[in-house]
Amino acid sequence: MKLKERVLIAVMTGLVLLTVVLVLDVEMHITNPGHPQPPAHARVQYAFRQRHLQKTSNGSREALLAAASSGQLNAINDDPAQPPPAEGDAFLGVGVSGGREEAKPTPTSPPDPYTDLQKLVFKVENLSKKNRRRRKHWNPTLGELLGLDLRENATLWDNFHLSISRDELYPAEDPTVGRLLQHVVGMPIAHISQKEGGTQIKLIIEFADGGHALFKPMRFPREQETLKNHFYFTDFERHNAEIAAYHLDKLLGFRRAVPTVGRNVNITRELYALAQGDLLKTFFISPDNNLCFHGKCSYYCDTAHAICGSPDMIEGSFAIFLPGKEAAPRKVWRHPWRRGYHKRRKAQWEVDDEYCELVKEVHPYNEGRRLLDLMDMAVLDFLMGNMDRHHYETFKMFGNYSAPLHLDHGRGFGKAFHDEISILAPIYQCCLIRHSTLTTLLRFQNGPQRLSDAMRVSMGADPLNPILWEPHMRALDRRVNIILQIVRECINKAVDPLHVVINDFH
Numbered sequence: 001m002k003l004k005e006r007v008l009i010a011v012m013t014g015l016v017l018l019t020v021v022l023v024l025d026v027e028m029h030i031t032n033p034g035h036p037q038p039p040a041h042a043r044v045q046y047a048f049r050q051r052h053l054q055k056t057s058n059g060s061r062e063a064l065l066a067a068a069s070s071g072q073l074n075a076i077n078d079d080p081a082q083p084p085p086a087e088g089d090a091f092l093g094v095g096v097s098g099g100r101e102e103a104k105p106t107p108t109s110p111p112d113p114y115t116d117l118q119k120l121v122f123k124v125e126n127l128s129k130k131n132r133r134r135r136k137h138w139n140p141t142l143g144e145l146l147g148l149d150l151r152e153n154a155t156l157w158d159n160f161h162l163s164i165s166r167d168e169l170y171p172a173e174d175p176t177v178g179r180l181l182q183h184v185v186g187m188p189i190a191h192i193s194q195k196e197g198g199t200q201i202k203l204i205i206e207f208a209d210g211g212h213a214l215f216k217p218m219r220f221p222r223e224q225e226t227l228k229n230h231f232y233f234t235d236f237e238r239h240n241a242e243i244a245a246y247h248l249d250k251l252l253g254f255r256r257a258v259p260t261v262g263r264n265v266n267i268t269r270e271l272y273a274l275a276q277g278d279l280l281k282t283f284f285i286s287p288d289n290n291l292c293f294h295g296k297c298s299y300y301c302d303t304a305h306a307i308c309g310s311p312d313m314i315e316g317s318f319a320i321f322l323p324g325k326e327a328a329p330r331k332v333w334r335h336p337w338r339r340g341y342h343k344r345r346k347a348q349w350e351v352d353d354e355y356c357e358l359v360k361e362v363h364p365y366n367e368g369r370r371l372l373d374l375m376d377m378a379v380l381d382f383l384m385g386n387m388d389r390h391h392y393e394t395f396k397m398f399g400n401y402s403a404p405l406h407l408d409h410g411r412g413f414g415k416a417f418h419d420e421i422s423i424l425a426p427i428y429q430c431c432l433i434r435h436s437t438l439t440t441l442l443r444f445q446n447g448p449q450r451l452s453d454a455m456r457v458s459m460g461a462d463p464l465n466p467i468l469w470e471p472h473m474r475a476l477d478r479r480v481n482i483i484l485q486i487v488r489e490c491i492n493k494a495v496d497p498l499h500v501v502i503n504d505f506h
């Protein structure tokens, strides 16, 4: 093509593009006659300035709330850039997840049904039926221990708190949790404050009805993986991991993770308008005109790592708050398989294959359910790739035979293509697994509903669905198989397989 022709084509293309832009512009004016909507970014700036002026001229809480209710701070509609929650069946469909869906590889060989493990599970079951000395299992609730009855008109919050039992945070079939999570998605926010302790920013949200939740904001899109040169202890927290972990823990039958739900938050109206003190000082408008904040904490609470809206809408996870520490104090335990939290130092369990023998000797792992609970925790953490299990907590009131709480999963689901086998160290070093957990894993291995299918259904109810990037879903199924392989190896080398698979009636 000659130069002259090329120039001509370029000019023509330019003209066509200009016409398209003009037509679109005219159309926008036609659809909004008389109500020229300022662009969303401009509205954010306006609201930010309003709040800033309010703060400097009159710092009183009343003035701020008045400003908020008068609409000055409510000038922003819900962000049109944020799509509405996906339809109920969207999670089943293909291609609805913004390109996250990928073609599933066809398996080359059928999955191993682990018939050897199935037979063993069956045997353990029969044996426990035979020597059924099954004393009535004592499983009190917080309500019972505190002497507080659940009245007819009890709030959903009270219902949840008082029904927490020694064995689990919520009963399997109870509708309260589902209702409470729905409630949290719609409830107006009344107060916010930063949660002290912990490394990354978290807000305590107080709702208009007095209930509380722990809010972790979104930092990255779902497909972003843990940065290659980051350790587990410098990894950024992921709000969607908190949500997914709740569903995973529930599907595994543990019910030890705090119920958590996703919600879109308007930073201007729901955070900035309510922020105070040091937190308020960290709000700013980014060069791209988005409303940001970073709060105060020991990791990533600075301008370079701010949480930014689009332009002021942001996703976050809302974990139902546990009962106050005054009413139901908790005990914090150091996890025996805690990692080094240091860029060079290793923990003892990483260099000592006999480490479990030491753990088995010490309280509270030398009796009761706790050692098996650590095996369950390893299953949960391995499935989501969580290496950040440094401590765990229990309710003091339930004593040493209570289930541990599964808290803090923000660093799960960071590497979809890497399976971190060392997370299973408690299992392969102790060669121990709870009978009910092994049964559940075999069920997911053999279907008809695989773990990823069950997760898809369960998380489909969340307003921020899809919660996980597809490769993480495939990782779940792959990792079920890995756990079963490791249990098989344990059984093959065990003197007595009945010392590996334990039925403790939980």
Ligand SMILES: Nc1ncnc2c1ncn2[C@@H]1O[C@H](COP(=O)(O)OP(=O)(O)OP(=O)(O)O)[C@@H](O)[C@H]1O
Binding pocket: 197, 198, 199, 200, 201, 202, 214, 258, 319, 320, 321, 322, 393, 407, 408, 409, 410
């Ligand atoms: N739902 C909840 N209700 C009440 N307290 C909670 C809840 N979730 C977490 N906490 C408390 O807040 C602490 C910090 O939360 P979390 O561990 O999620 O944050 P973090 O920044 O990851 O902390 P860390 O850096 O210590 O791992 C927890 O150890 C726990 O005691």
Ligand SMILES: [Mn+2]
Binding pocket: 199, 388, 408, 410
């Ligand atoms: Mn953490």
